[in-house]
Amino acid sequence: MLKIIKIGGGIIDNEIELEQFLKTFSTIEGPKILIHGGGKGASKLLNQLGIEPKMVDGRRITDKPTLDVVTGLYAGNINKLIVSKLQQFGCNALGLSGADGNAIKGKKRPVKSIDYGFVGDLDNESVNKDLFQLLIDNNITPIVCAITHDGNGQLFNTNADTIASTIAVAMSKQNDVELNFVFDKIGVLRDVNNDETLIPEINETLYLQLKEEGVIFEGMIPKLDNSFNVINAGVKNVCLVHARNINSDIKTILC
Ligand SMILES: Nc1ncnc2c1ncn2[C@@H]1O[C@H](COP(=O)(O)OP(=O)(O)O)[C@@H](O)[C@H]1O
């Protein structure tokens, strides 16, 4: 089973949790790919630099100064920190943006009512499956950040959940794939502030009902929309889980 794990900005921003997660990640046997975001840290850094962060429907409006900042942060600081920590823990990790090895190609998000600027959308052809297969077959663990390219020298900022989902679907053509979204809650909860209310299994009908009731909101909506698309496209398992529980049964499994 190829394990594909995505970690979000909440964990990346917490030094202790990130270290703990990477220690556990490095012990996972078999082929694995890690995708990381970093949106929370990016918003903080942009504010410090006097650039106002702008998010619409969970995606960052990315003008040129914002693209420069997020490229430096995602493909630089965060990616290299994760790779060096994994090397420390004995996992041979290789950091990639979408441009490296032509790993992931994006297309500028079409302008409808909003121009997102340098934001890339992905499609079925975006992922360089051969490159990822070559790396995992040789025991090298790809660590992928949220930057893609268009093949004509333009970098794009691309939502990290979308990158993880698209890699999972592409790799599922030739591997059994499990996709884990690691985030700051123990899974999908009926009450977001109460871990006792974990929903161990969720199907699309229950999801739509809970969304309607307002139990599922904000970042969880695109995450679950993405996840059900992934299941329907052939990925075997999709789970939502806290960093400390990746090796336990405390999680939400999509069915
Ligand atoms: N029912 C729910 N159960 C758990 N989390 C939820 C729920 N509804 C909304 N959320 C929110 O979704 C957030 C996760 O989405 P997001 O912030 O996009 O994650 P990421 O860390 O991957 O960027 C949680 O921190 C939580 O605030």
Ligand SMILES: CC(=O)N[C@@H](CCC(=O)OP(=O)(O)O)C(=O)O
């Ligand atoms: C276009 C777009 O929205 N890109 C995201 C990429 C990072 C990301 O997805 O980070 P998390 O997983 O931590 O949210 C952003 O800049 O916030």
